[in-house]
Amino acid sequence: MPPDMDAPETAPRSAPLSPCQSCGACCATYRVNFCCDELDDRGGSVPAGLAEQVTSVMACMRGTGAAPVRCVVLRGEIGRAVSCAIYEFRPSPCREFGPLAAVGQGDDACNDARRRHGLPLLGGAVAPCR
Ligand code: SF4
Ligand code: SF4
Numbered sequence: 001m002p003p004d005m006d007a008p009e010t011a012p013r014s015a016p017l018s019p020c021q022s023c024g025a026c027c028a029t030y031r032v033n034f035c036c037d038e039l040d041d042r043g044g045s046v047p048a049g050l051a052e053q054v055t056s057v058m059a060c061m062r063g064t065g066a067a068p069v070r071c072v073v074l075r076g077e078i079g080r081a082v083s084c085a086i087y088e089f090r091p092s093p094c095r096e097f098g099p100l101a102a103v104g105q106g107d108d109a110c111n112d113a114r115r116r117h118g119l120p121l122l123g124g125a126v127a128p129c130r
Pocket of ligand 2: 001002026027032061071072073074075083084085086087090091094
């Protein structure tokens with residue numbers, strides 16, 4: 001999922017950009033469901049005002065519950081430059097989605113989202129550490 005491009009830099013300027021920074025497809029494809037316990041009014045960190053109730057125990061990010069899907073806190077243009085406005089407080093599915101996308105390795109869900117938005121698929125194997 002896209003990073004917070006407003007966050008202080010933690011890497012040298014020469015560090016390569018994550019493919020997620022020019023993508024955002026997953027944030028505009030899937031319903032982002034998570035447990036209500038992640039909401040800040042239930043002791044979690046996801047701003048409750050940015051979510052909507054799905055069931056008595058599940059919530060989803062606003063904008064992802066019905067087509068056309070686009071999370072309300074996704075900033076920028078999909079396929080060009082994007083960021084998540086609540087990156088530090090995003091729900092668990094966003095933290096867990098596409099775990100290797102940032103290093104250029106897509107999985108099925110990541111690449112399905114990219115395909116739906118007309119973006120090239122991310123490649124496969126990452127070279128092992130030596
Ligand atoms: S679809 Fe994949 S590459 Fe695009 S933002 Fe999501 S995880 Fe990153
Ligand atoms: S909260 Fe952020 S990372 Fe999660 S779907 Fe919305 S824009 Fe994407």
